[in-house]
Amino acid sequence: MNNPPSGELNLIVTGMTCQGCVGTVRRVVGAVPGVEDLVIDLDSGAVRVRGAVDAEAVMAAVRNAGYDVCRV
Template identity: 40%
Template sequence: MTTSARETIEFKIEGMDCAHCVSTIEKAVGALSGVEAVKVSLTDNSAIVRLDPSQISQDAVFEAVEDAGYDVPR
């Protein structure tokens, strides 16, 4: 049995202004295959995502946030 390495990424998100924004992003990112946990902070305008890099890339997470209508500065 092989165990995949887990990776935690933290990144800024622009365009959030309420709890609904946080919920929208958490649902969009949390629905991705390979994402194990997501926590979005309105106070810090950031997100922390734990993922399995063998299943999903950091860019795919960023794209999910952008598809939900928010910006991820890169």
């Protein structure tokens, strides 16, 4: 399981085209247990998640919201 005590997960999310998309990603990622902080950059698609999170759970939440995601 990918569940660090407290760490940082960096992702690239493709398909975000507006602030509404950012809000959706913020909502679904923020609902994953362990998320303490979340920073999203619309222009680059970069998403930084801090906290004790399961990377696969975060990525699944993003995919279920309709976006492509990869870990960097």
